[in-house]
Amino acid sequence: MSTPNTALVIGASGGIARALIDELLTHPEIEYVHAISRSDLVNTHPNITAYTLNSLDEHAVAEFVEQQKSDATQYRFVISTVGILHREPSDSLCGLKPEKRLEDIDPLQLQAYFEVNTILPAIWLKHLVKIMPKRLPSTIAFLSARVGSITDNKLGGWYGYRASKSALNMLIKNAAIEYSRRNKNVALLSYHPGTVDTGLSKPFQANVKSDKLFTPEFTAQCLVSLLTQATAEESPYYLDWAGKTIPW
């Protein structure tokens, strides 16, 4: 049996994802990175294999997983960085703006948040169970957010983003129970990266103190360290960048 030496990054064109791929390539256990994006990635490293795939197309995800199974790919780490918070009104998929009050709730907007932040990760959880290593440790992580914590919510607002990340957390907790029966060596992790200087947080950075606005490189380093330490026995985790547990 070969040792898992490959990492899979889903949503690979994003700000955190790009830093994460660079960080993974320096990890002593990782030789290859598979990078999935909706858009064609410019492949700059011989050990990165780029796949153009829309993860909302379950058929495409199933096909990708079947291909990896027949290639006997062993994933040490899988990380989904996929998430949306806002979109320009001109976006072809429909604009998105985090709700400030109840009157801002819009069914189509809610649907869009749940599709990307919750349903897309669920599709991956469903299909990955078939190919994660059975006997050697591995970790699957999803970029969630502290605002998805039901216990921690003191501010309100952002109905769609919060609720879709809370639902993601529930999926991770629920799936961890089934993974522990079907695939005992997989750890599941819900990760809050802090406020990170990427396109996603750009419109909301005005009130963030400079020492609380992290670089993608910093949060990628924190995440990779947590991925390495995670164990199936302690799974599932809901952790922030400093490794502190967030209440579900």
Ligand SMILES: NC(=O)c1ccc[n+]([C@@H]2O[C@H](COP(=O)([O-])OP(=O)(O)OC[C@H]3O[C@@H](n4cnc5c(N)ncnc54)[C@H](OP(=O)(O)O)[C@@H]3O)[C@@H](O)[C@H]2O)c1
């Ligand atoms: N930045 C922050 O301050 C912050 C704070 C808390 C949590 N987070 C979470 O961290 C994650 C990464 O965020 P980021 O800051 O790196 O944001 P980003 O640069 O906007 O990247 C987000 C990624 O999500 C994917 N995505 C967006 N819309 C999608 C759609 N309709 N269908 C499929 N994939 C879609 C994109 O992947 P493609 O490559 O496929 O286009 C993109 O790479 C997100 O889950 C976010 O919620 C970020």
